[in-house]
Amino acid sequence: MGAGSRYIIPLAQVDQSHEPLVGAKAARLAILSKTGHPVAPGFCVAVGAYECFLAESRLETLIRMELDRKRFEDMRWEELWDAALRIRAAFNAHPVPAAVAAAVDEALAGYPADLAWAVRSSAPGEDAAHRSFAGLHESYVGVVGRAAVLDALRLVWASLWSDAAMLYRREVGLDPAHSRMAVLVQAMRTAPVSGVAFGCDPRQLSREIAIIEAVPGVCAGLVDGEIDPDRWQLRRADGTVVAWQPGQREPAGTPGPLLDGADISHLLRVISSVEEQFRWPPDIEWTGRAAEFTLLQARPVTTAAPAGDDKREWYLTLRPGLARLRKLRTRVADELIPALAAEGARLAAANLDAHTEAQLADAIAERRDALQRWTKIYWDEFIPFAHGVRRLAVYYNDAVRPRDPYEFVGLLQGEDLLASQRNAALHAIADQVRQQPPLAATLDQAGHWLPAEPERWADTVRAVTGGEVFLAAFRRVMENALDLAYDTARLADRPDLILRSVLELARATTRPHGAATESPSTTVATLEQRLLAAVGPARQEEARETLATARLSWRLRDNDNLLLSRIESQLIRAIEIAARRLKAAGRLAANAPVSAKVAELVIAALRDRSGAVLVLPVEQPAAATVAVAGTRAETPRQLTGQPAAAGLATGKVRCVRRTEDLGRFQAGEVLVCDAIQPMMTHLVPLACAVVERRGGMLIHGAIIARELGIPCVNGVPDVVELLPDGQVVTVDGYLGIVTVGPPDFDLELAARQQPRARRADHLP
Numbered sequence: 001m002g003a004g005s006r007y008i009i010p011l012a013q014v015d016q017s018h019e020p021l022v023g024a025k026a027a028r029l030a031i032l033s034k035t036g037h038p039v040a041p042g043f044c045v046a047v048g049a050y051e052c053f054l055a056e057s058r059l060e061t062l063i064r065m066e067l068d069r070k071r072f073e074d075m076r077w078e079e080l081w082d083a084a085l086r087i088r089a090a091f092n093a094h095p096v097p098a099a100v101a102a103a104v105d106e107a108l109a110g111y112p113a114d115l116a117w118a119v120r121s122s123a124p125g126e127d128a129a130h131r132s133f134a135g136l137h138e139s140y141v142g143v144v145g146r147a148a149v150l151d152a153l154r155l156v157w158a159s160l161w162s163d164a165a166m167l168y169r170r171e172v173g174l175d176p177a178h179s180r181m182a183v184l185v186q187a188m189r190t191a192p193v194s195g196v197a198f199g200c201d202p203r204q205l206s207r208e209i210a211i212i213e214a215v216p217g218v219c220a221g222l223v224d225g226e227i228d229p230d231r232w233q234l235r236r237a238d239g240t241v242v243a244w245q246p247g248q249r250e251p252a253g254t255p256g257p258l259l260d261g262a263d264i265s266h267l268l269r270v271i272s273s274v275e276e277q278f279r280w281p282p283d284i285e286w287t288g289r290a291a292e293f294t295l296l297q298a299r300p301v302t303t304a305a306p307a308g309d310d311k312r313e314w315y316l317t318l319r320p321g322l323a324r325l326r327k328l329r330t331r332v333a334d335e336l337i338p339a340l341a342a343e344g345a346r347l348a349a350a351n352l353d354a355h356t357e358a359q360l361a362d363a364i365a366e367r368r369d370a371l372q373r374w375t376k377i378y379w380d381e382f383i384p385f386a387h388g389v390r391r392l393a394v395y396y397n398d399a400v401r402p403r404d405p406y407e408f409v410g411l412l413q414g415e416d417l418l419a420s421q422r423n424a425a426l427h428a429i430a431d432q433v434r435q436q437p438p439l440a441a442t443l444d445q446a447g448h449w450l451p452a453e454p455e456r457w458a459d460t461v462r463a464v465t466g467g468e469v470f471l472a473a474f475r476r477v478m479e480n481a482l483d484l485a486y487d488t489a490r491l492a493d494r495p496d497l498i499l500r501s502v503l504e505l506a507r508a509t510t511r512p513h514g515a516a517t518e519s520p521s522t523t524v525a526t527l528e529q530r531l532l533a534a535v536g537p538a539r540q541e542e543a544r545e546t547l548a549t550a551r552l553s554w555r556l557r558d559n560d561n562l563l564l565s566r567i568e569s570q571l572i573r574a575i576e577i578a579a580r581r582l583k584a585a586g587r588l589a590a591n592a593p594v595s596a597k598v599a600e601l602v603i604a605a606l607r608d609r610s611g612a613v614l615v616l617p618v619e620q621p622a623a624a625t626v627a628v629a630g631t632r633a634e635t636p637r638q639l640t641g642q643p644a645a646a647g648l649a650t651g652k653v654r655c656v657r658r659t660e661d662l663g664r665f666q667a668g669e670v671l672v673c674d675a676i677q678p679m680m681t682h683l684v685p686l687a688c689a690v691v692e693r694r695g696g697m698l699i700h701g702a703i704i705a706r707e708l709g710i711p712c713v714n715g716v717p718d719v720v721e722l723l724p725d726g727q728v729v730t731v732d733g734y735l736g737i738v739t740v741g742p743p744d745f746d747l748e749l750a751a752r753q754q755p756r757a758r759r760a761d762h763l764p
Contacts, residue, residue, distance in 0.1 A: 007049040007103040011042045011186070021046045023122030023182040028278070028298050035277060037270070037295045042117070042186030043107040047124065049100045050157050050181045057094035063087055063161060069642060069736075070717060072170060078696030079642065079715050081163040081390060085697075089397050089405035091158035096150045104153070107185070108146060116188040117143045119152035121159060123181045136165040137181075141188060141218060149185065155398065156183045164319060189296075191288035193258050194219035195229060199236075199271045199281030202301050207281055210234045212267055214258040215247065219285050219296060227323070230258045239268055259289070266290035274298050319391070320384050322542075325549050328385040333552055336381060337560065340374055344566035348483055352577050360578050361606035367571035368599045374564055382560045388553025389698060395546050399534040406697055409706065410527045411547060415555045418562045419678045422481035426498075426682050429473050430505035436466045440506055443470075443499065450496035474499070485568035486679045488595035489659040492569065493576075497663035504686055508667035558700070561678045571596050578602045582614055592616040636740065639716050639723075642695050643736035644702035647711030649689040650743055653727040655720050656680065670731060672723050675714075676701030684708065689731035691738055693719045705733075713738055 014022055014030035022044040033039035054060045066083040069075075075083075096104070121137030138159035140152040159165065160181040169179065195214035200207045213229035228247035235242055241264070244257060259267075267286070270293075274282040278298070285296040320328065347370070352363055389412070396408035433440045442464045449457040461467040474495070482491040482498060491498065528547065535543045575594045582588040582605055594602070598616055605614040654669040656662065662680060665671065671687035673680075675694035684690065684704045692701050695715020705712035711733030723729065723740070730739040 005103075007046055007052070007100050008107045009044045009046055010107070011039070011044060011184070014044060018044075018046075020124055021048070021182065022184070023047075023124045025120070025122040025297060025299070026182065026184045029184070029295070032274065032277065032295060032298060035273075037273070038293055039295055040118070040186040040189050042184065044122065045100075045104065045153060045183040045185060047180045047182045049097075049103070049153075049183075052097050052100055053094070053154075053157060056097045057090070059087070059090055059094065062090055069640070070715065072166075074717060076695055076715075077163055077167060078694070078699060080166050082642065082695070082697045084161055084163040084166065085390075085393055085397070086405050087161040088155070088158040088394065089401075091154050092397065092401050093403075094154075096154060101150060104149060105146060108149065111187065114144060116141075116190075117149060117152075118184075118186050118188050119143050119149060119156055120184045120186070121156050121181060122184045123160060123179065136162065136168055138162070153183055153185075157181050162319075189287050189294040190218065191292060191294070192216065193263075193289060194287035194296075195259075195285075197267050197271055197282075197284050197286065198301055199275050199283070200301055201233070202283070208236060209242065210236050210268060210271055212259070212264065216249075216258065219287055232257075232259075232264065234264065234268065236268065236271075239265060262290045266293060270295065320387055322391070322546065322549075325385065325388050325391065325553075326545075328381060329388070329549055329552060332381055332385045332556060332560075336377060337556055337563065340377075340560070340563045340567070343370060343374075344483075344563055344570065347567065347570040352574055357578075357581070357606045360574065360581070361603045364571065364574045364578060364599055364603050364606075367567065367574055368596075368603075371564075371567050371571055371596065374567055378560060378564055382556070385553055386557040388549040389557070392546055392550035393698075395543070396531055399543075400530055401534075406706075407527065409698075409703065411524060411531070412551060412554045412703075413524055413707065415551055417555055417558045418481070419558055419681045422477065423682045423685070425473070425477045425481060426502055427505060427685075429470065429477065430502050432466065432470060432473070433502060433506040436464075439464050439466045439470060440503065442467070444503060447496060447499055447503070450499060451494060454495070474502075483569050484562060484565040484679045485572055485596070486565075486662070486677070487659040488572075488593060488597075490569045490572050490576075491659075491662075491679065492573075494659065494663075497659065500663040501665070501682055501686070504665065504667050505682075508686055558678050565679060568596055571599060575599060575602050578606055579616075582606070587611065587613050589613045589615045592618045636722070639691075639713075639719060639738040639740065641691070641713040641716035641719075641736050641738065642697070643733055644692075644695075644697055644714045645690070645705035645710065645712035645733045647689070647709065647733040648730065649711050650728065650730045651688040653723045653725055653729055655723065655725055656683070657720060670729055671701075672719060673701075674720055675699060676704065684710075689733070690714075691716055691719055691723070691729075691731060693717065 009018060009022060011026065011030050011033070014027055015034075016027060016031060018030075019027040026044045029039050066087060069079075069083075095101075118139065118141045120139040123137060136159075138156050140155065143149055143152045160179050193214050193216060195212065196219070197213070198211040201209045201211055210233075212232040212234065215227045215229045228249055230247045231243075231245045233242040233244075234240065246257070266289075270284065270286070271282060274284060278300070280300040282298045283301045284298045287294050287296060347367060350363065352360060355363060392411065393405075393408050396402075396411070397405055400407070402408075433443060439461075442461060446457050446460045449460070458471055461471055478492055478495055478498065484491045531543055531547070532540050572595065575596070575598065579588055579594050579602065582602075583591075587605065594616065601614060601616065605612070649670070651668055651670040653672050654661070654665050656665060656671060656673040662683065665683050665686060667686045668688050669686070670689045670691060671683060672691045673693075675692050676684065676690065676699070678700060681700060681704055684701070685708055687710060689710055690701045690705045690712040692699070692712070692714035693716060696702065699714065702712050702714060711731045713731055713733060713736050715736075716738060719738075723738075727740065728742055730743050732739070
């Protein structure tokens with residue numbers, strides 16, 4: 001085998017003793033090949049090659065740093081995804097060690113140069129009867145040429161650190177820091193049909209029934225969940241077909257089953273042979289009909305995890321493939337978003353004041369049901385479609401290999417978001433106020449009449465030059481863009497809060513919202529050309545589709561939040577009308593604030609003919625538990641999070657925890673919150689910096705902060721509890737550090753001045 005034998009082991013030479021070096025997948029295939037099963041030839045890149053790569057690139061230090069930002073158990077999946085993206089970019093940036101590359105060259109030399117390869121993960125310990133990593137690590141098919149094989153090798157190594165793989169390791173109690181990766185490289189076997197087969201029904205764990213699934217072409221489409229398979233349930237004792245279900249595929253596939261009786265019988269024999277060899281019911285992947293059959297993989301059917309405990313399938317939905325994204329794109333963009341917008345507009349147009357109590361109860365129930373229905377759709381379809389942006393990140397970085405793993409974000413600039421439209425309208429109103437000092441003075445003085453005396457306020461504003469124009473624009477924004485729920489309130493009911501923000505925008509001297517901060521070399525057009533050049537002519541259509549899907553995904557991931565919030569706002573509106581009516585009739589005992597959570601109680605009260613008095617629970621906002629923020633015995637000098645937007649700024653903290661806080665935020669303050677929501681993005685241009693508890697480079701706060709060129713640190717645990725309003729902090733968006741108290745320079749200056757002051761006190 002030559003000098004490269006410590007890194008490369010031909011598949012034909014692998015035996016059971018090599019499993020710690022090449023992983024169970026490769027070891028099992030080698031054993032099955034020796035017992036007569038047709039297995040494609042190839043070689044294994046052993047764990048030692050991965051360890052050599054880590055040592056030469058020093059990436060183990062980077063990996064440890066990424067995983068040590070906070071306790072692994074406390075990291076949200078968005079933060080894990082960010083860490084995975086940075087690790088993947090680092091793997092791409094470092095060459096395969098010369099000794100490993102030479103060993104791969106030697107292994108490839110025995111095959112035709114134009115041979116297509118399948119490059120697949122084979123991590124030691126990844127598959128067992130109690131856990132399965134199927135689909136969590138990367139595999140690449142149709143890889144041709146030395147350079148492409150080495151690229152695929154690095155990406156398979158990097159997939160050990162994908163968000164889904166790390167989350168699953170946490171779920172099954174494995175320490176990611178101890179993980180290692182081997183890689184199996186096999187000659188491609190293409191056939192008109194491929195599939196999987198189970199030696200028992202994986203849902204019922206019954207060994208009496210075998211399951212076979214088949215799809216046209218290669219097996220990857222089935223494993224990735226992108227192609228609906230034909231499916232057979234078979235009685236293992238005699239091979240009787242208990243049930244057959246054809247796959248639903250577009251365009252319509254071959255009429256009738258993809259497999260005939262001889263194919264089914266052959267697969268049953270393979271299942272029995274593999275089970276006899278390993279003493280467990282197998283889960284196999286295969287390609288080709290009986291006459292040209294190739295076994296691709298064999299592992300135990302995962303049997304031990306109780307229903308609902310194995311979350312691997314959910315983790316896989318975090319990264320749908322292009323085919324699923326294509327389907328979601330059509331459904332979300334063409335059907336669901338228009339329907340959600342239309343339902344919100346219809347509910348807003350309803351004249352609820354004219355309803356009887358029974359009709360009002362029905363209206364609340366309708367809105368409650370709509371909110372529940374759309375919330376489920378949000379989690380089932382909107383959230384997976386949001387992965388289109390993350391898919392672009394991986395696609396762009398793998399092709400372009402930029403120094404900044406977040407360079408791809410520049411491709412999303414300029415999308416026409418609902419929040420951007422609202423913010424632009426607020427800025428236009430603020431510009432009008434700024435240009436007319438008498439109007440600004442009147443708004444400032446008369447603002448205390450809102451929202452209790454809206455007509456008195458409007459009459460006062462109308463009497464000032466420019467007041468009528470201002471009122472018209474302000475009402476349009478309130479009615480069209482701020483029919484939203486935030487915390488437990490409707491923003492449409494709180495014009496006083498929005499007015500204060502407009503006045504702050506008018507006073508602010510910051511750059512206009514959306515002002516360009518990037519250099520001409522990173523414009524959208526430049527980045528797009530960079531991507532198309534990197535993928536080459538053959539893949540440009542794929543690149544354009546990936547980019548278009550990501551842009552739509554980015555736009556809708558913001559819009560869907562606002563449109564769903566409008567449904568909740570309309571539910572609150574109906575409840576508020578009912579509460580006023582019940583109070584006027586003496587049937588509402590408490591003056592507790594209403595929210596969507598009391599819908600059932602209000603519906604019951606409206607339908608109750610006994611005249612009983614409704615007592616609403618006095619709900620303590622979640623933020624009430626942090627009302628004593630900053631009163632701990634010792635406040636840490638530094639808080640550490642994720643550097644989400646570069647920059648350095650010092651300012652006073654303003655925590656936004658609840659609705660009232662929206663109107664308290666002043667220009668130049670540090671915006672501290674749980675997470676920037678689309679309903680509050682109009683505050684960000686006023687901030688000198690942003691600090692969030694929730695982490696992620698693609699959450700709203702990080703994206704907007706980067707667009708505006710202000711520092712952002714997110715993923716800071718308990719930050720709303722730790723930082724009180726008025727606390728001076730310095731936000732370092734380069735390192736991800738929030739320093740509490742005056743900057744070191746100010747402290748040093750004060751220390752130097754103190755001795756001089758003491759000396760002056762002793763002068764005669």
